[in-house]
Structure formats: structure tokens, C-alpha cells
Amino acid sequence: MMDPAQPLEIPLFPLRSVLFPAGFLPLRIFEPxxxxMTDACLRDQSVFGVCLIRAGFETGQPAVPHAVGCTARIREWEQPQPERYTLMATGENRFTIQDSWTRDDGLLMAKVRLLEPPDPLPVPDAHHHLAELLERAITQIGDAQFPSPQRLDDAAWVANRLTELLPVTPERKQQILECEDPARALAKVEQMLAELREDPPI
Structure with a gap:
């Protein structure tokens, strides 16, 4: 178990997507x-950091990441070719970047501070229907696509899983990742759902 009080030095993988604690992240790795990074994580059983890109692109020059991200641990991997990996990673801990630098090979490194997970909070009565909505989605999509055990009574878990499903911009999802209060996160999810009902995506 990583100590939140101790700074952690990890490689960063800036993406145009947001990873949440317990969330799944499929990746195809081909850049040197x-x-x-993958070789090192598999060898050392270590984590890497996933951050939403604030400026730049996923390939080429190192992108500028948002300050808050989520550590990822490789759970499954295949190597279909010598210079290719197919990974399934799982989100673990939110973190905030304290310092960052680029290695000679172009890999972005960072010293990060792990953020304490929120205390368990039951889903407030005002948002109980969101837990029911998520439960229906899990039934329709299939249990295998969601982390186990299911925590439909936990406000943060429900907010994260619903946000993963919503067809909103990564920047909107980043707002939920950065939210410290699970009840406030659920209120933000409620607002996004209301906006989608008013102006459904094409």
C-alpha cells in the first residue's frame, strides 16, 4: 500500500481521457x-500516472498534463509483437503533480502527492435515483465491464462510474476527478445528465 504522505516518483502517460480510481483503462503501447515504461512497470510491479492532456497531443512531443491524475496499475497484458503491448490497467489513487521533467527518451516523469480518498459516503437520498440508473446500466452492459465489488451505496463510486459512461468532454470528466466531495460530484453528474436531456449528443 502506498503511503499518501510520501511523494512518489512515477512516469506519466498523458491521454485525451480521464482515469478514475477503480476504473478500467485499455491501452495499446507502441511508442518507444x-x-x-511498460517494461519497467511489469518488471517492478509499479504504477504509472494517467493525466488528461491540457495542451499537446498523445503522440510526439510530451504533452502538458492537468495537475490532478490517477495512478494506474497493469492488470493484464499481452505482447502480440516485440514492439507492441496490449494492456488493461486499473485506476488506483488520485494524485496531484508537484514537479515534472522529461527524460532523454521523451518520457514525462513527475513527483506526485497521492490524494487521500474521500471517506465513504452513502448516496444521499436526493441522488438515490442515480444509483438506480447505474444499476440498470450495469445490468444492460454487463458486470464484467465494471469494477468488482460493486459499491452502489457509495457516492464516490457511483459518481465515478456514471461519469465514465456519460458522453461528455474529457474536461467535464476531469472536474469530477478533481472533486473532493462525493456529494458535490453527484450533483455535478446530475447537472450533466440534465444538460444531456436538454441537448442530447448527435
């Missing part, structure tokens, strides 16, 4: 810098 990320092949080296």
Missing part, C-alpha cells in the same frame, strides 16, 4: 518511451 511507453514501451520502456
Amino acid at each position: 518511451r511507453y514501451l520502456a
